[in-house]
Amino acid sequence: MLAATLVIFLISVVSEGALTWGSLGRALSGLTAVGVIVLSRLGTRATTSELETTGRGVRARRIPWEQVSDLRADQPNRWAEVVEAHLVDGSTVPLAGVPPADLPRLQELRQRATPG
Numbered sequence: 001m002l003a004a005t006l007v008i009f010l011i012s013v014v015s016e017g018a019l020t021w022g023s024l025g026r027a028l029s030g031l032t033a034v035g036v037i038v039l040s041r042l043g044t045r046a047t048t049s050e051l052e053t054t055g056r057g058v059r060a061r062r063i064p065w066e067q068v069s070d071l072r073a074d075q076p077n078r079w080a081e082v083v084e085a086h087l088v089d090g091s092t093v094p095l096a097g098v099p100p101a102d103l104p105r106l107q108e109l110r111q112r113a114t115p116g
C-alpha cells in the first residue's frame with residue numbers, strides 16, 4: 001500500500017514539475033482507495049461445508065468444519081471482541097467480521113454441518 005502511494009506521489013510530482021498540494025492530495029487519495037479495497041475484503045463466510053475467512057485483505061482461507069474443534073470468543077464475557085475458531089491441530093484462527101453476538105448462530109451451523 002505504501003509503495004502504491006509513493007508511486008502515485010512520484011508520478012504527480014514529476015508530471016507537475018514540483019511538489020504541490022495537488023500531488024500530495026492525489027497520493028493521499030490513492031492511499032485511501034487502496035485502504036478501502038483492502039478493508040472491504042475482511043470478513044468471514046460460513047457455509048454448511050466450511051468457513052472462509054479473509055484477514056488483512058490478502059487472501060481467503062477455507063477451513064472445513066471437520067478441522068474446527070471449537071468456536072469461542074476471545075474473552076468469555078460480554079466484552080469480547082473477536083470470535084476465534086480453534087482447530088484440531090491446535091492453532092487458532094480469528095474470524096474477521098464475526099461479532100460475539102453471532103457466535104450461537106455460527107455454532108448451530110457447525111453442529112448441523114458435522115453430524116455426531
